[in-house]
Amino acid sequence: MAVRSWAVRRNALALPSERCSHTIPTPHGGGIAIAVISIILGILFSVLDWVPDPSMMAFISLGFIMLALGVWDDFGDVSPKLRLFAHFVVVGIGMWSIPRLPVFTLFGLEVDSAVAFLLWPLLVLSWVWLINLYNFMDGIDGLAAIQALLLFGGMACNFWYLGYVEWTWICLFILAAVLGFTILNWPPAKIFMGDGGSGFLGFIIGFMMLLSASQTDASLWSWIILLTLFISDATVTLVTRVLTGQNPLQAHNLHAYQKLSRRFGRHKPVTLGYGGVMFFVLVPVSMMANVIPHSGSVLFLLVLLPACVFMIHAGAGKTESGHV
Template structure:
């Protein structure tokens, strides 16, 4: 192992320890201020629990932006945008967690952040669509589509942060899986970028694992949705790693959230109302365990989605086809498990 690798490994351990320590501090502050999430019929928890732990993930990740720039792994102007926009996202989420934030205002800010984020990457991705290379930088009509997809990613990550450890393990396997993809494609620097962000999440996960001692909150889930979208676009612009590999690893979350939303829309429900109708929430209720569902989702990502994401890089024109097959499969399963559908239990307010 080279001296640089040893130094980076030690730095990674420091990131994990720092994130864990900061999470402990945020938890102590939340308890002192009675910033607790209390159980309700729409909540999957049974005891008051402090929230806002995602602040630790965001703070460490924003600081990491300086490291990535100093190591000359990414363009400086992209990292400046990453840090500034990341701060806006975590501030917005904390406001939503501890204050009274209008959903419309939040959505407007999301689109502004995403618009600036799209402008801050060197170039928009060239996507392989069933064997045809589509340069989204040159097709202006696709820019709004990219913005909508990124905003949807931010919000669906928030939707999927509903049981202990689930959003955290999604991020851990996603960034761990992408570290493998970048290594496979010969981009060691980006493997380290993914591992460092993984480390920031891992430090938080130590206290978020079932039974959770602190929740991520909107400050963490919205921030992670932003970071994933940003790193996905940035890496696609400066490496040869397929952006579909990111999307494939996200398939389980995307299918669950999208199916739930569509079913609720088609059945005339108020989609702005809080609920407990996602597949993972129904499974947690049925199994009586958060850890089983969290581990199950992680296992699907690790043993099914990760190999498929590597396949999308080994065969560059296969990405959209692989994602489409997986998305349909998991959407059908989500519908079969009752995603979005009201039951006698859920009508009490979930």
């Protein structure tokens, strides 16, 4: 609420644009509160000795850089090339701070990314893509917030099932940091997350994903499964736009969730729909990845393929006329 009051006083309003699906000016920058609380929680996790100190020092410092970069972008004008370069630098340092890169299974085969050097660029690219896709998917009221809530809530269930009490609390604390914002961002939103929040969330999800894989036996695929809707929507949209000759760097509102919100004439049904799929389908499937050893990659494909078909059917990436 304090951030919203500050944004109103500063006239920091997100105006309707080609990228957004809202129709009235609304205060933005609400993600600043999520980032600040999460950084403070990082200090707490280190003090409680739940995670390695060097990793949390990197989390705190890199998280602050991501927050500053996002706020600069929200209230100023950051070059896309500079922003992308900063993302690669932050992710590279973040990977270096992880005690051990993950061992994950790929269709029954174990792959140790710590020694498979050729996978390092893929991990960097995937993390940078996660940061940016989270930003892309923050376009209607409540969607990015409910994704974060159910992601950390789902992983709390996974860690609790596996007996990792500290990691259960880590996820619940971060969930609580997002919950306060969600109340104000729920349709119709009183404040938007902004790049300061969406980019930061994409960063910490990637960080926590890799750090938990280095400290626990939780399947990395559980995190990825919970991100299925965001991955499929953002990826199908990007691929479709490239294949149809559109400029992939140009602002747009052609994601499946944006098209669906226009069909319904409001945001809430879409946000609830995405949230419902996560709660009733993706959370149970993410837990199956830990219940059934070495099943994560297969389970991810089983949920990714129908999700991609749905996004294609919804017209993700296509212009309203279906062509350029």
